[in-house]
Amino acid sequence: MSDITIEGLTIRLGLGAQARRILDDVSFKVRSGESFGLVGESGSGKSTILKCIGLLLTTWEGRIEIGGQPVREAKRKARCRDVQMVFQDPYGSLHPRHSIRTTLAEPLRIHGLDREAERMERAMVDVGLPVDFLDRYPHELSGGQRQRVAIARALVLEPSVLLLDEPTSALDVSVQAEVLNLLAKLRAERGLTYLLVSHDLAVVDHMCDQFAIMLQGRIVEILDRAAIPGNAAAHPYSRELIGASLAYERAA
């Protein structure tokens, strides 16, 4: 079970009257096995939510539960086996001096898992990379291949929740589709729960069942994917965003 429940998630910066709310009372639910998108302009707090869930940020108030258990109370290792993250920039998310083998072996060693070689090879096959790439270094791979390695690294612990922080925005357009298809395939095979951050509505349309539109740290509206084609949003900002995206698609 890996439902995600977020209630009243708030981050304040500053004190008293001058306090700024980076996240303001964010609440939503993602059912187990579902794919949920977070859309919004830069600085609207999309990625910050992922960081809060992964406890990369700890200064938040509110409640985040995964599978009914608050993330702050979960044991570190159990939580990490359950929730993994794929970062935006595949050039910055792989350690430049670690071979792919080292990169994939690290999480296995941290958690003391057996059959290291077998697990690593399976992870490579699962993301569509040849097994002999294990002995390469990140600088010897293309952007798409690096992102596949980053996905393999996230999956090698067999999590049930994957946090995707704009997994394709740093990639070539031609490679974006490959990576998105891979992510969709993996979700279908393993019943993963996705929380996907993107500023590209087309990506969200392709990947997500439901999505939330964010503006200045607040969720403006939560919509079904079905709302995109006919622009069925209620809030003016959402209508504008979806309208712009539809207009762009028609033009393209």
Added chain:
Amino acid sequence: MTAIPMHSSAPPRRLAGLRSGADYLGTVLRHLAGNPSSAFGLVVILALIVMAAFAPLIATADPYAQDLGAALQPPSWAHFFGTDEVGRDVFSRLVYGARITLTIIALVGVIVGPIGLAVGTVAGYFGGWFDTALMRITDIFLSFPGLILSLAFVAALGAGLENAIVAIALTSWPPIARLARAETLTLRGADYVSAAKMQGASAARIIWKQIVPMCLPSVLTRLTLSLATVILTAAGLGFLGLGAQPPLPEWGAMIAIGRRYMLESWWLVAFPGGAILCVSLAFNLIGDGLRDALDPKQRKGRH
């Protein structure tokens, strides 16, 4: 958008030297040897090591054997670098002195590198009051001139080679800690560090596996450069009579004794002085070369 196309073929393997540690070392050494100034440094250090290792074979006389009848002889075929005030062969003393210099360099390097790296990365990674406390201690050490602080430590610990090494080590770690901290501050926000956190890695593991490998090149460069200063400080302590004690053939101590006879017998001061200059210069040049070799960005810019 349904099928997954096969991955494209990998880009060509640049920087193949990064494959393994031994290959990497080979690449760095080749780079050092390819640059005239750092090649000179390498040669001097190699000569120093050879001299230290084979001192009994290279030296022409016993460095402690006195011959008052042959005191203060100028350089000749019998005594390449002349003899000192009690008739000891200066060349042989220089050769044996290489052992002392090398001992100081090696021990100080081995002590200072890990301490500086540990203090710097830990302070940088944890931040907060911990960082402030460690960095203020570092500041205190940095605010004294190295030689003066070493003098104070030696005065407290007592004169002697071992205490000189401890004193020099105590004064040379702060710049390295500073450097390691600065590097750590830029690294700790990197995505691969976040990924390691998400995997549940402990702080110690993140520092050791993710941050230290990235700090190592610049720390190594800085360490090599500060070894040049270490040699000068050691010689300075020896000169002041607080380092190696007579009759040990320490270069600084040799100059201290030779100073009295300097005007008539220049060789007593010139040869040990030249040796100190050469070795100190060599470490500076190697440090410069290492900086180029270990930092690929600069390497591209310079050639």
